[in-house]
Amino acid sequence: MPELPEVENVRRGLTKLIVGRKVEAIGTDWAKILVGGLAAFQTALIGATITGIDRRGKYLLLRFDNGVTLVSHLRMEGKYQLVADPAVSHDRFVHVWFTFEDGHELRYHDMRKFGRMQLVETGREEQVVAGLAKMGPEPTAESFDAAAFYATVHKRKAPIKSVILDQSVVAGVGNIYADETLWHGRLNPAQPANTLTRAETTRLHDAIIEILGAATALGGTSVHTFLDATGQRGGFQERLHVYDRENTPCDRCQTTIVKTKVGQRGTHYCPHCQPLRKRKAQ
Structure with a gap:
């Protein structure tokens, strides 16, 4: 949990909330969630704008205008929340946050800290992320034979x-x-x-x-x-x-x-x- 229907609904919600926003700052209190470390995320994403969000299986793929994709796996308890005022204090389960230029903040909550985020060059997700490389067909009439x-x-x-x-x-x-x-x-x-x-x-x-x-x-x-x-x-x-x-x-x-x-x-x-x-x- 969450499974495909839940992740797809997260994708739809995030698409309405954050596409078009530019990243100004990134923070974390549990760096293991960020594969490669906080500094790599700050270098790659600060100043970049989110252009779209895709999904493959249970993975979210956040696309940026600089050719980088953030691959997010929510695992058991991960969830996202957009807040209008970054000054509102984080609860104890907020472990990663993206502050946008317009002042909004996207917060990643994860009670168990099992979720992971990974940066890849857009178009190379299946070559880099093992779970995506082995992913079977989507459960739709068009893809699932x-x-x-x-x-x-x-x-x-x-x-x-x-x-x-x-x-x-x-x-x-x-x-x-x-x-x-x-x-x-x-x-x-x-x-x-x-x-x-x-x-x-x-x-x-x-x-x-x-x-x-x-x-x-x-x-x-x-x-x-x-x-x-x-x-x-x-x-x-x-x-x-x-x-x-x-x-x-x-x-x-x-x-x-x-x-x-x-x-x-x-x-x-x-x-x-x-x-x-x-x-x-x-």
């Missing part, structure tokens, strides 16, 4: 949940949406991937596109601390069928939702709708 997905799944013995959490298979799926898409696809999270039929894989492929698209449209999922760049909560938490719903009845069959672990990740599913099927590799 069902036949290619089946071919990949067919080669993997790991539980299907672990496979769709692999960012090289499909971009942006995290724990929440893995559980939800598997419920929609009526697949057990622990089912070995190579035992899925082509029809089951196609059903899962379509569910990934549908669920992530719907979550993005609703502003993401706020089950813990997620807020977008404008301070708004998401709305998809009202549509969750299994995630964080252990010991409640399944919306489809009324069987009690179970929580277990798959690949060391907390996992929610319906034992009736999502049975673990004993079968050989397809």
Whole structure:
């Protein structure tokens, strides 16, 4: 958390708030977030103007007019906030701040300090950032090919949940949406991937596109601390069928939702709708 729908909504909010602003100063109280150190960020970005913001998977790509891109990964708790008055004191979770020439300040909050920012030459993101180099297709009908997905799944013995959490298979799926898409696809999270039929894989492929698209449209999922760049909560938490719903009845069959672990990740599913099927590799 945040996953693709949340990061996309952060991108949209930041685009409205900070594109066109010029950096005047940069500060930090936790330099590990800034890969390469504070001085490198100050040298590269002070005097530069933000021209656009893109997203790839769970990464934000802040573009500057001097040919530099700031790659930001929010990890578990990262979030951005724009304040009009830099004199307003930082709370204890503000660890990086960008002051703009017009007096506004973009603050990066991170309770766990796991987020990272990295500077790269624009256009070389995939050559420099390991996570981007291995990134799979975006979960859209245009980019995410069902036949290619089946071919990949067919080669993997790991539980299907672990496979769709692999960012090289499909971009942006995290724990929440893995559980939800598997419920929609009526697949057990622990089912070995190579035992899925082509029809089951196609059903899962379509569910990934549908669920992530719907979550993005609703502003993401706020089950813990997620807020977008404008301070708004998401709305998809009202549509969750299994995630964080252990010991409640399944919306489809009324069987009690179970929580277990798959690949060391907390996992929610319906034992009736999502049975673990004993079968050989397809």
